[in-house]
Amino acid sequence: GQQLNQSPQSMFIQEGEDVSMNCTSSSIFNTWLWYKQEPGEGPVLLIALYKAGELTSNGRLTAQFGITRKDSFLNISASIPSDVGIYFCAGQRETSGSRLTFGEGTQLTVNP
Amino acid sequence: GAVVSQHPSRVICKSGTSVKIECRSLDFQATTMFWYRQFPKQSLMLMATSNEGSKATYEQGVEKDKFLINHASLTLSTLTVTSAHPEDSSFYICSARDPGRGGLEQFFGPGTRLTVL
Numbered sequence: 514g515q516q517l518n519q520s521p522q523s524m525f526i527q528e529g530e531d532v533s534m535n536c537t538s539s540s541i542f543n544t545w546l547w548y549k550q551e552p553g554e555g556p557v558l559l560i561a562l563y564k565a566g567e568l569t570s571n572g573r574l575t576a577q578f579g580i581t582r583k584d585s586f587l588n589i590s591a592s593i594p595s596d597v598g599i600y601f602c603a604g605q606r607e608t609s610g611s612r613l614t615f616g617e618g619t620q621l622t623v624n625p
Numbered sequence: 626g627a628v629v630s631q632h633p634s635r636v637i638c639k640s641g642t643s644v645k646i647e648c649r650s651l652d653f654q655a656t657t658m659f660w661y662r663q664f665p666k667q668s669l670m671l672m673a674t675s676n677e678g679s680k681a682t683y684e685q686g687v688e689k690d691k692f693l694i695n696h697a698s699l700t701l702s703t704l705t706v707t708s709a710h711p712e713d714s715s716f717y718i719c720s721a722r723d724p725g726r727g728g729l730e731q732f733f734g735p736g737t738r739l740t741v742l
Binding site: 543544546548553554555556557558561563601603605610611612613615616617618 | 629631657659667668669670671674718720722728729730731732733734735736738
């Protein structure tokens with residue numbers, strides 16, 4: 514079953530607003546990844562994080578690897594309509610080899 | 626770089642038939658590929674890890690005789706859903722790691738929508 518708690522489940526925002534979503538776990542993760550999935554498509558990698566405390570940006574997206582290694586957040590600044598989609602966090606635990614555990618996803622809707 | 630393709634993109638079949646889905650890494654060699662299943666409005670659930678030249682590793686609760694995985698080359702893994710039934714209808718997505726990148730990122734294919742009538 515899922516071991517990552519992702520919140521919020523959904524967000525409805527106006528174009529131009531900033532967005533924040535996060536994932537938490539009771540387990541320690543070595544790697545955090547953030548993906549975006551659009552309807553009928555596979556997930557696309559947005560940001561990869563490998564070190565506790567790491568803060569990484571990709572355009573208007575910023576993600577951080579929590580210092581406790583049990584959480585991560587993703588921020589989107591100045592949202593635009595094409596940001597619509599489902600955002601998933603995914604983590605790799607030390608004991609799981611290269612397998613990933615996925616969060617439940619955050620459905621983002623941006624109103625023009 | 627790190628492009629993964631899947632074929633077919635969608636398939637409709639009759640109950641009891643078998644369906645093969647292909648996953649290819651187009652610009653890198655993947656010793657490890659992964660197969661996921663995703664139901665509507667749900668997250669991705671890992672079904673199995675496909676290892677080139679060896680047997681796949683299945684997640685708990687996934688029937689290995691029903692979901693046959695073959696990873697015959699460094700760029701191709703196949704998932705065969707045998708004797709498909711309506712409850713097998715789902716979105717099947719593969720992913721692959723690019724060992725040349727040195728990290729644990731998985732790159733996903735576009736998915737295959739399976740509908741069993």
